[in-house]
Amino acid sequence: MPLLELRGINTHYGAVHILKDVDLAIFPGELVCLLGGNASGKSTTLKTLLGMVTPTTGDVVLDGEIVTHHSTSYRVERGVTMVPENRRLFKRLSVKENLELGAYLRTDRDGIANDLERVFEMFPRVKERLNQKSGTLSGGEQQMVAVGRALMSDPRVLLMDEPSMGLAPALVQTNFELIQQIHEEGVAIFIVEQNANMALSIADRGWVLQTGKVVLDDSAEALLANPELRASYLGESGSV
Amino acid sequence: MSGSLVVVAKNSAEHKKWKYVQWAYLAGFLLLTPLVLQPFEIGKMNRALIMGVAILAVNLVVGFNGMLALGHSAFMGIGAFVTASMVQDENWDYWQVIPVVVIVGFLMGVIVGLPALRVKGLYLALVTIAQAAVFPTLVNIDELGIAKRTGGPNGKGVSEEVIAPSYLEWLPGVDGARGGSAYRYWIIILMVGITMLLITNYLRSRPGRAVLAIRDNEAGAAVYGVNLPIVKTMNFAISAAVGSLAGLMWCLDKGFVAGQDFTFLLAVDLIIGLVIGGVGTLQGGLVGGLFVVWVNDLTKRISVPLGLYTLNGDGPLAKAIFGLILILFTFFAPGGIVSLGRMISNKLIKVVPLTPAGAPIEPMEGFDPGMESTRADSAMKLSIAGPVLLGVGWLLMNVNNLMVGVLAFGLRMTILVAPVAMLVGSNELKAHAEGNRPDSVKGPASMARNLGALGFLFVIGYALQRFILTY
């Protein structure tokens, strides 16, 4: 059974039809990616998964339960979370407070303490900076805190919005290694990216979104080999 | 075809005809006011017009530049006190004071506006509210000769009343009992007209467009080279100057100025009038002024029998109701009365632009026969409604003296709709003669034309009668 699923989603902003019959399914422990250019409907897809946008028709299914009209916090409590684009830390709060806010809905003190240790193990740098205001961290450190904050909610599926955006090329590489590391611990990961090459190199499967429609749905190898995709996303010349 | 009674192409002969009708109405309304109303009612009208100018000033900042200004009561006060002092102490004429008041108001605007507008539009609200709060106490201060100029807590009167010189006595209403207030009414109307004209031109000018651009997209305006603090401050200063001018008119009309007339309550009245009249519209100020003055008066009269009348002259119930009205308007009609009025007038007449080829974008005639007959029908109904109400009112008045209201309503209704019904009816008949309408249109259309013409004649007769009676 899929962990998180979109079934026949249609979304409108006023008169504008953003998502058209989108179907997606993320299975437990998978690493999948959604590719698409600007204004293809990627962020609306994410917002729909998280309940920040309510679709006109269609259902969002979490663990077999229809959660289309449930709040974001309901879904976060049940194991969905996101690392937002550009990290968006609470810059005036300390690193520690940012991590604690990640576990805002949890009440199991021991579990929280364990997860905090896990984050420190993964990012020793974060532990050093614990009482610093997060706005004063470097870009790479902020990325660590953002991922750590998401992990603090003990997610079963982690949505990542443009993880390579705004990072130096060297950091992009480390970042994707990090994603794989989290994935190895059994967390399903859903990456939304423009950087198709990098995303497909680590993903199992992928979808391609174009003007609100899923136009391709295949394994990562097949997508990498797809000539159309290569032409439009990987910068190779060819027929579109 | 949007259900409008009449659709005309922009700048066509038809459109011009409607424009003349509108202007004729305005002229008729302005002309009849001093003739028909009692002197104290003319006084109220004057106050409404003055409030209208002040609201227009606030609108320059709030409606056209998107920033909240709450201190125009103080600018009005400054204008009024400068006028009172110059006229009373220095024996200047009112018209000589005008440039002084405008310059003083402008400078005060720069001084108050610049520190706040340099930082953030929202701080303007704070600074101006503070200004409105301290102004009434500042004018009482016994320092720098302020209290001597302003009369301190006792206020300052202008001993000479404004009355018409002999060569202006031909103005409607300027004679006998209502002479003074009617004459002031004409002066105020002239000033209102000139102010509106100047502001319209200002908003069309280069700086005016920059002001509008800032309201619509501040960052975008800055990218196109609009110097935000300067344009905002200049606009605020112009608005302050207009507010001071309203203060001059206040002094001219009332002949007495006191600090407690220019408290924060006046500033709130200005905001209420603005929201209810229509934020960001030129007419909104005048409509709002009428609303504030008349409704204030009305609710005050309601409050007296309820025992809710306070000594300072404002019924608290009235003010509580004002607060509620303000909230309701921001929720349900953020465009104010003017936008509601536009909606209604769009139902009556719709002006459509022409394509470059000269044909109107929307088809004018022979498009939907069913719709056309509805048009004639509604015109007919309109033409009937006014006179019927008039008749009912007349009957009721003879039976029971209390029903004068119905008569008055019928009269107003007739005044408003008779010419519309007449023009629509004759239009439809013309279209029928040209073969563009089914026969079913003919009956209602001719009825609308004839009844409308009758109503129109009646109105003209009524106006003439009033005119003759008064002279």
Added chain:
Amino acid sequence: MTTTHDAKLTSRVLWVDRFLTLIRITFIVVISVGLLAFVAQQINPQNPFAQWANPDATGLTAPQFKGLLVTGLAQGAMYGLIALGYSMVYGVLGFINFAHGEVFMVGAMSGMITSNKLADAGLWEDAFLLCLLFIVVTSILLSTATAVIMERVAYRPLRGAPRLIPLITSIGVSFFLQNLSVVLLGPGAKSYPTLPSWLSQKRSLVGFQIEGTKLLVLLTAAVSMAGLWFLVERTRTGKAMRAVAEDKEIAALMGIDVNRTIVKTFAVGGAMAGVAGILWGILFRSVIHTTGFLPGIKAFSAAVVGGIGNLGGAMAGGLSLGAAEATAPLVLLEPLGVDGVSQLRDAVAFAVLIFVLLVRPSGLFGERLSEDERA
């Protein structure tokens, strides 16, 4: 072409800057000359500065100055408490809740009613501290309820509307509440019962002679502030409030109920205004429906002076504004030969605001705004 245009632009900027510098210099000159004259007066009471316009002027004595300072601080503490509500709401929603002064008025009115009832029952003099606790609690409940209802009815439906709209609505709310109070309680000023004599006695404290009431005001304000600080900095709710103030979308992503947190923000601000209302009643013993107006705008000025959105700043801004308006007329203006200075209190308070806007636009302690507010 471009160069001439640029030149024109630069010259215009210079013009504005010169003008602003001129205002700044005027301010600083007035302040420093006033201070110098004050010092001169302290050395020689027959100060030529002061006697230039007013031959009878004599300097303030040290006890007078201390008295003024304490009065100013007590009043400033109340400004600070009210300012917290303005500042928190501005930090979270980015608009001035003009009706917050009326929440304060509601608190003062509720205290007036309950304290008079208690006095009628003969409890007020006998068990003053218990009664005080009781009226503070009821006033907090009532003003919190007012603030919460206000948010729910008037502001929440307008979330996302252009920023001018809730501002105008808040004026309507303020107007409505003020006049509703007249309709319900009548127009005149109403008084608090007489305070027990042990409270109004003067006590000496580190060289200051402080009236018991003012001491009580300062203490209560300090306790409330400490409580607020603990709530905001040390609890889960406080963390949620700070998160919502910074970035509502991400706060929601953390599972925080943003609407509820905003309600809590209004509630906390309302509670602080309720406490301030009681303190006002105890200090001045008289309330009227317009009581909320001037303290309200001064409190908002205090919030701006301290740096809007910054809670410590709001309190510090309140204290400094209160102290400035109490002492500045007599310390700075009287030595300059200005008479009737006591009438200038309010004008001085707003002059402080303008001065801060001119020299430190983001407030003395820096502003804290949400992501979409910083534009």
